[in-house]
Amino acid sequence: MLSDKILDVCAYHRRDFDLVLVRSRPHDTQAVLASLQNACQACPASSLGSLDSLPTELLCIILRDLDVLSYFQFRHVNRRACALATTAHEYQSVARHGLEGLRGLLRAGLAPLFTMGDLYSPLIREECVLCGSFGGFLFLPTVTRCCIACIQTSPDLRVMCTSTFSRLAKISTRRLRRVLGSELRTVPGSYSMLDKRTRRPKHLIAVQTATAKLEQLGILDQDRSRALLSWDEQEGRQFMASTAFPWYDPHNGQVDDGISCKGCQVRFENRLEVGVADDRDRVFSRSSYLSHFQSxxxxxxxxxxxEGGTKAVWEPEFTRRGGFFNELDSDGLPR
Ligand SMILES: [Zn+2]
Ligand SMILES: [Zn+2]
Incomplete structure (x- = not known):
């Protein structure tokens, strides 16, 4: 198709955006992929006990109400439970197309807070909830579909080290944990586009959600609330709470992880004008890119x-590498 050829020549995926966020190492994911996506083929040797007296439809409804951690624990009970949990449509879609979101929640200790349906809803949503642009990412503390620009700048997606939050709110960390009921456990990662070392705190709190909850409970007065919302957290922290999360369109079964424009990078390199850098950082869905291409x-x-996609053309080093990488290792991945 002509549109596919245009995309091949003029668009590319910004891998640096994926890799600066929470991510699994490919070889770690590969090791568990088959067992996450498939049930054991052998016939179940055990039953589900008294649960087996329920029709499958009811069992599926119960599964839908389980949080992600309980869902995984149920899946490990025996082969019958594994078959039932693995074939559920929402689980299948998330395990195949939104794996980083699923693993991100489990690793961050947030899996008990959300159901598989909570994760499926953003998976089939194309746009960033905050700005309406294509959103190729997931903000883990609230499972919100978002875009890279909002991760970098939106107050709604700000996170703060738990101890800093506790100091500014003048609430002990123990009380804070008890009242909020959740915080994000950070995992190792690079979290910087410029090869800068970013100190990683153990736990983070989503500032907006936590502040709103504490205000609602009458625990936080306006002064402390203002201090929290205006605090300038260290650069890179916001990357520790989001992950790549492609858009899955259940109507045609297509998965879109977002593309950027090589032409906009060429323009950036030719003319350093205000606004041009923003253009090259834009991420489009495959269909919205074709509208951009017209202009x-x-x-x-x-x-x-x-010549209609028949000849190789020169492209900037930046687009050839998939974004900001100073050094690549032997696998072609940034160090
Ligand atoms: Zn956005
Ligand atoms: Zn462009």
Whole structure:
């Protein structure tokens, strides 16, 4: 198809955005992929006990109400439980297309707070909840579909080290944990686009949600609330609470992890104008990119040079590497 050829020549995926967030190492994921996505083929040797007296439809409704951690624990009970939990549509979709979101919740200790349906809803949503642009990412503390620009700048997605939050709110960390009932456990990662070392606290709190809850309970007065909302948290912290999360369209079964424009990078390198850097950082769905292509002179120029996608064309080093990488290791991944 012509549109696929245009995408091949003029668009690319920003891997640096995925890798600066919470992510699994490919070889770790590969080791568990088959067991996460498939049930054991052998016939079940055990039953579900008294649960077996319920029709399958009712069992599926009960499963839908389980939080993600309990869902996993149920799945490990025996082969019959594994078959039932694995074939559920929402689980299948999340385990196949939203794996980083699923693993991210489990690793961050947030899995007891959400159901599989809570994770499926953002998976089938295309746009960032906050700004309406294509959103290729998931903010883990509230399982919100979001875009990279909102992760970097939106007050709604701000996170803060639990001890800093406790100090500014003048509430002990023990009380804070008891009242909020959750905090995000951070996991190792790079969390910087510029190869800067970012200190990683053990736990983070989603500032907006936590502040609203404490205000509602009458625990936080306006002054302390203002101090929390205006606190300038260290750069990179916001990357520790989000992960790559492609959009899955259940109507056609397609998965879209977002693409950026090579033409906009060419323009950025040719003319350092205000606003041009923002253009090259935009992420589109495959269909919305084609609308952008109509108005991007540099992308059209690349397409013309490729003679309908039949000839290889020069492209910037930045797009060839998939974004900001100073050094690549032997697997072609940033160090
Ligand atoms: Zn956004
Ligand atoms: Zn462009």
């Amino acid at each position: 991007c002179t540099e992308a059209q120029e690349l397409w013309t040079q490729s």
